Amino acid sequence: QVQLVESGGGLVQPGGSLRLSCVASGGISNFGALAWYRQPLGTNQRDAVATIVSGGRAIYRESVKGRFTISADNAKGTLYLQMNDLKPEDSAVYYCVMWGDRDYWGQGTQVTVSS
Numbered sequence: 001q002v003q004l005v006e007s008g009g010g011l012v013q014p015g016g017s018l019r020l021s022c023v024a025s026g027g028i029s030n031f032g033a034l035a036w037y038r039q040p041l042g043t044n045q046r047d048a049v050a051t052i053v054s055g056g057r058a059i060y061r062e063s064v065k066g067r068f069t070i071s072a073d074n075a076k077g078t079l080y081l082q083m084n085d086l087k088p089e090d091s092a093v094y095y096c097v098m099w100g101d102r103d104y105w106g107q108g109t110q111v112t113v114s115s
């Protein structure tokens with residue numbers, strides 16, 4: 001059973017930075033795509049934020065381009081999301097998602113950007 005465990009969320013002021021991590025039991029090398037999604041509190045909308053597709057290319061949501069960076073460390077079995085210049089509209093629960101035989105989701109980590 002694949003388990004994804006996120007960490008790194010928290011409260012940060014506008015303009016600040018956070019790095020989210022997602023550790024996959026059994027590693028990440030067998031997954032075809034890796035991504036971060038987010039769901040603003042009080043909504044049912046989950047949107048892709050950043051994705052690493054087959055071949056290693058990264059795709060970003062327009063609103064986070066130039067501020068967020070997705071990366072993966074196969075040796076550590078970990079997916080990261082470096083978030084810089086955070087804005088209040090980035091506040092959400094962030095989920096890591098990995099696609100293999102099916103999609104797997106972590107439990108989420110909350111990010112709150114507020115002064």
